[in-house]
Amino acid sequence: MYAHRIRRPELLVRVMSADAAARLFAPAMTVGMSGFTRAGDAKALPRALVERSRGEPLGLTLITGASLGNDSDGLMANAGVIARRLPFQADATLRRKINTGEVLFIDQHLSETAEQLRSGALPAIDIAVIEAVAIRGDGGIVPTMAVGNSASFVQSAKQVIVELNLAAPLALEGLHDIYLPRARPDRAPIPLAAPGDRIGTTAIQVDPARIAAIVITDSPDSPSNVQPPDGETDAIARHVIAFLEGEVAAGRMTPRLLPLQAGIGTIANAVLHGLAQSSFRGLTMYSEVLQDSAIALLDGGQLALASASSITLSAPVHEQFLAHIERYRDRIVLRPQEISNHPEIVRRLGIIGLNTALEFDIYGNVNSTHVGGTHMMNGIGGSGDFARNGELAIFVSKSEAKNGAISSVVPMVAHVDHTEHDVDVLVTEWGLADLRGLAPRERAPLIIERCAHPAYRAALRDYHERALLRGGQTPHLLDEALAWHERHRLTGAMQP
DSSP: OOTTTBOSGGGGGGBOOHHHHHTTOOTTOEEEEOOBTTBSOOSSHHHHHHHHTTTSOOOEEEEOSSOOSTTHHHHHHHTTOEEEEESOOOOHHHHHHHHTTSSEEOOOOTTTHHHHHHHTSSOOOSEEEEEEEEEOTTSOEEEOSBOBTHHHHHHHOSEEEEEEETTSOGGGTTOBOBOOOOOTTSOOOOOOOSTTOOOSBSSBOOOGGGEEEEEEEOOOOOOOOOOOOOHHHHHHHHHHHHHHHHHHHTTSSOTTOSOEEEOSSHHHHHHHHHGGGSSOOSEEEEOSEEOHHHHHHHHHTSEEEEEESEEOOOHHHHHHHHHTGGGTTTTEEEOBHHHHTOHHHHHHHTOEEEEEOSEEETTSOEESSEETTTEEOSOOTTHHHHHHHSSEEEEEOOSEETTTTEESEESSOSSOSBOGGGOOEEEETTEEEEOTTOOHHHHHHHHHHHHSOHHHHHHHHHHHHHHHHHOOSSOOOTTTTTHHHHHHHHHSOSOO
8 A cells, every 4th residue: 555655565564553653662762753844844743742751751852853843842832742843943831831940951053963973972862754756766865845854863763763754755765865974084175166156965874673663644734924024024134135136246145045955934034035126136045944935036047956865844934835836846955954954064065054042232132932032932043053154144034023012123232142243133123233353342332223123222322321331341331231132021011
């Protein structure tokens, strides 16, 4: 019945229900699950593990590529399936459990997890759960819409469970390029010289004897929840495009720019959409995730090819993509995330990184993860991989949040994910601040006047002017630096 998908006949006897496969799990195991930004995630096993945990919480260490779809993280967190989670999540229920300390969360750069598994700094994977299109005759596992950390999980795991998703068309086969570096000290340079290079295999290699179970599913990925562009994101896009046009005019780039990266989320997706109205052509992407905007740019001819680790789309674009996948086959490559986010490749290719900030301060430090400095939102994701190592680190944000109660530009960020050393350009709907070559005392006035909402500029000017009187390379009033955050905590607003 499944011979066209399970092409190694002796594996057909491993087909079983999700509930039967869930009995392979024991408390306190380390589990690796496929899934990267709601794409390519296991659909059946998370729910089976919830049932398995009734009466006996499993308390697993759960490692993924990035966030899971189908509310899986929240369901497992509520049921006691998860005791420890890494490296990224985006589920409201799990977030609440993390912030109350019920689930321990390790927030990692997305390039690091596989490296720490390989070195033994993280425990070896007991069971890897991998969503697949097919299992080849040699036992190779063909992923679906994401690669993420799946290949590394399979490499490390004692046992592998394959979720064979019939909703994922066989036409996805061939889209993937699976390459894993060797362990140090015998590692050779990664032989990738251009975003479209293929350097690996089209399936994840595994000894078929380690495939302990095959679970059949028929469920699409959760659709992307990004919002459509609005007036503010359109303004941000215009500022970014004008800046890039200036880089071309100055001779620092050609009209093809350098390879683009865009983080997950509404604002970054909207800015990429804006490139459709620009004069740039022949663009390339070397990113961690492709969203609706990347498909639109491929369709419009602005984007020539795109490399990433996952494809996360809204429902209508997902349907269109799968219906016309042959149109994209030669122009999209899906890789393991340690390759898509690899610092050396990012530096060598000269990536233009476009990522979102929760807040940034008057000297250019960026907080991407912690609301009020203490409460985890989603995680740093891949933004640090690209900001520290790329040619340009651009961070975008709307200037206000919560109907003006919160300023995204503050005297001092309450948590630092990206220091001022790694941030090149800051953008809000009001303007753009190019920080390259500027000392802290030059940065502050530029950020205040170009990026802050007018309702907050006077207060920011006042803070900076009084800080200058105290002196220092990076002048601050330490007794007031976080007062805006504390005022918001107590009153619900940063403004007095």
